[in-house]
Amino acid sequence: MDHGPSATWSSGCVSRQRKSPTSARAQCAGLVDVRVDAQRRIYALRPAPLQELEVWLEKYRRLWEGNFQRLDALLDELKTEELKTKEKKRARAKR
């Protein structure tokens, strides 16, 4: 990823007198540096907070994948139980 001020970000954000909600939020979150050039605002991505976000996302993803793998196993159990109950009912109906 190109973090320099010539990245896509800057091309989307220059020449605006009024700050867009997105660029305001990005600045608020410390994700971008802003350089004022007369009427233009040149935004540059700051890599450090993005890397922090990446680390956090990876932890979050692992945590939920752990939960969901346990849920996979539980759902398998529930399906097996339901099948057994149905078979029992069918066997009883035949008798």
Added chain:
Amino acid sequence: MTRVFDAPRRMVFDAFTKPELVKQWLLGPPGWTMPVCEIDLRVGGAYRYVWRNAKGKEMGMGGIYREIVPHERLVCTELFDQAWYPGEALVTTTLVEQGGRTTLTSTMLYVSPRDPRQCSQVRHGARGRGELRTGLKSCWCRSNNARSDRGDD
């Protein structure tokens, strides 16, 4: 967050709403159990989860159900006892079944401050419940404003 489960959605819904099932899988990192899991599955009803690790450390979380469409959709608020973020989150969970498999989509809406001054206010501000509600409400207003700014409406 999206995940596909190899089960019908009524089963996935049960696994999210029946305490005896939730306790078996919603455990987080290894070593944690869920000794408290209370669910009052009604609109306006509360839920409360408490996790505990081997050292006895506890972590609690809870909220209120806002919308319930059985087997299809759940909307609830979510707040940790020791929240590290400002405001209540609003969590929307939808289940779509196709060919016996269920796609779960979970969307979490957090309060997002608008400008740097609000950032620090939110970071350092008190976290009383009244203020939380105000915060969430103003967040919705802001997102509505942002939508109309873009001309989405």
